[in-house]
């Protein structure tokens with residue numbers, strides 16, 4: 001492959017190979033009614049190792065994208081039967097909030113406003129047909145890089161930098177989605193707030209770095225135990241868990257098992273082993289709002305602290 005386009009430097013070849021490896025994990029949808037153009041685009045994409053799915057009109061593309069979350073990039077024609085490229089993009093962006101999908105508009109029409117219209121409707125980029133191979137791959141590569149930056153931004157926005165579990169922003173967003181869902185389906189939902197006991201003493205006695213180590217260890221124990229649920233570090237030494245489908249009794253039972261396990265284990269540090277405990281408050285629906293549900297869980301957490309700590313109150 002490298003030879004076909006002339007001789008390149010070693011570094012160039014390495015970058016190219018890395019890109020081909022990367023492309024194997026990227027799924028591109030080609031929405032184009034002309035089968036000739038579609039096979040041409042597909043053959044170009046195939047040369048660069050992309051995974052490819054095809055649609056021959058906008059409606060088919062829409063249905064396939066909504067059914068398959070793993071599609072990363074959409075290349076769409078403008079003129080297509082049943083649903084044109086603009087309506088397709090409009091549906092995806094505005095009706096279905098597909099904000100992560102990278103969209104590139106394609107058209108051979110000589111309407112010079114087409115590119116602006118595509119972008120106004122929500123496309124990220126635009127290509128006039130016919131295009132050179134070079135331009136095509138520059139645009140695609142650019143799109144992939146934008147997509148990766150977005151994904152990384154998204155990951156960073158929802159991750160706690162110290163413990164690598166989700167953060168408060170993620171927790172609140174998920175809770176805002178899951179609460180109404182549980183209310184509508186009349187399924188139980190419980191919310192727990194966990195807080196490490198006497199954590200200030202850990203910092204005071206062993207230093208802030210050891211305090212951090214305890215937080216990381218606690219977070220990873222919680223992540224292991226509650227992987228099925230929404231877990232986040234919501235404050236300094238405070239964590240929240242949302243138990244969809246669980247009554248407060250059942251959630252408290254699971255939490256108490258973890259409480260006991262934490263009580264009987266320790267974190268290894270240079271001077272030996274450090275033990276800690278946590279207290280927890282759990283509340284369940286119905287509640288007037290997410291805020292009132294959290295307030296109730298917090299009230300129970302304080303009750304747990306008042307009753308001597310290292311316990312779960314519900």
Ligand code: GH3
Nearest residue numbers: 195196197198199200201203208211212236237305
């Ligand atoms: P209680 O049992 O009542 O919860 O007592 P506590 O000492 O755990 O609670 P307090 O709220 O008095 O102290 C919490 C401490 O957590 C104070 C703060 O310095 C520490 N902390 C908050 N975030 C971090 C962090 O990221 N790293 C470390 N090492 N300490 C933190």
Ligand code: MG
Nearest residue numbers: 033077079080
């Ligand atoms: Mg067409």
Ligand code: MG
Nearest residue numbers: 195196198199
């Ligand atoms: Mg406190």
Ligand code: MG
Nearest residue numbers: 195196197199
């Ligand atoms: Mg505490």
Ligand code: MG
Nearest residue numbers: 195236237238
């Ligand atoms: Mg606290």
